[in-house]
Amino acid sequence: MKFVFFFIYVPFVYSELHNFTTTYTEMNGQMVAEIPEISSVTVLDGQPIDFYDAEIKKLIPRQDWMKEFASGGRFKEYTEFRERLQRTNEISIHVLMERFNQTHGVHTYQRMYGCDWDDETGDSHGFDEHAYDGKNFISLDMKELRYIAYVPQGLPTTTKWNNNKTQLEFVNQYYRHDCVGWIHRLLTLRKTNLETKGILxxxxxxxxxxxxxxxxxxxxxxxxxxxxxxxxxxxxxxxxxxxxxxxxxxxxxxxxxxxxxxxxxxxxxxxxxxxxxxxxxxxxxxxxxxxxxxxxxxxxxxxxxx
Known part of the structure; x- marks a missing residue:
């Protein structure tokens, strides 16, 4: 799987298969002054719903119905959950540069995690993919509940994560249950808002x-x-x-x-x-x-x- 540096919105065709994905991006230096070195975007069914800027430490809603959600008490819970999950399995880009024997240049670490859910069959699938400089680095095997390294430089990290049983239990709970739960809540919020405000x-x-x-x-x-x-x-x-x-x-x-x-x-x-x-x-x-x-x-x- 290939990663790109920045999220670009692409129109989607509505279906019964729902997707909830967060893409975290960290750069060791700003390529463009307006782009933060650390940021993340969350997408629901192909639409960006929020953007987290680590420099100002704020989660910014991207949809009108998310702005209404942000004014309520559950948005704080949602934000804290996002931040907790973000800290799970986070890799320092400086550690990666050392493993790849790199001392300079612009480098990018990305993590894409979330889940798919089919509201017709009830089937769900969690995923957690990590990439360095646009190439596969580490991924989570949900069936075996273990992390797999695509390159030798990823082995120290996968060994550490696979030995952390508490962390594995947390990610297993999230990708199998909590992630789909957030899809349910967010779809309900979107549906209620659009049915009220949508005008044919x-x-x-x-x-x-x-x-x-x-x-x-x-x-x-x-x-x-x-x-x-x-x-x-x-x-x-x-x-x-x-x-x-x-x-x-x-x-x-x-x-x-x-x-x-x-x-x-x-x-x-x-x-x-x-x-x-x-x-x-x-x-x-x-x-x-x-x-x-x-x-x-x-x-x-x-x-x-x-």
């Missing part, structure tokens, strides 16, 4: 008269949504492309269905996009809309979007 919005968009018409639904939660087209009141799917559901940065979702028909057809026939979500139905009728210029999108209802 539907728009019909077209770049020009000859391009496909996009029926775009966004701001909804949970992810299950139905988008269909009607032609003169009848279901129509011959020239329709239903695209995958994608996440928004705030945890809500978006989905698009495109209709590709010649202008003369949607001028003589009535086309309607129907979006259904959680018992609510929104209908958008495709009608004539004049554009200011050809470089703009047409937002049906004669509101222009560029």
């Amino acid at each position: 919005e539907v728009s019909l968009l077209q770049m020009d008269r000859s391009s496909p018409v996009l029926c775009h639904a966004t701001g909804f939660y949970p992810s299950a949504v139905t988008i269909t087209w009607l032609r003169n009141g009848q279901n129509y799917d011959e020239d329709v492309d239903l695209r995958e559901t994608l996440p928004n940065e705030d945890g809500t979702f978006q989905k698009t269905s495109t209709l590709t028909v010649p202008p003369d057809e949607w001028e003589k026939d009535q086309f309607v996009c129907v979006v259904e979500h959680m018992g609510r139905t929104i209908r958008k009728i495709l009608t004539e809309c004049k554009m200011k210029n050809s470089a703009e999108w047409c937002f049906y209802g004669c509101v222009f979007y560029s």
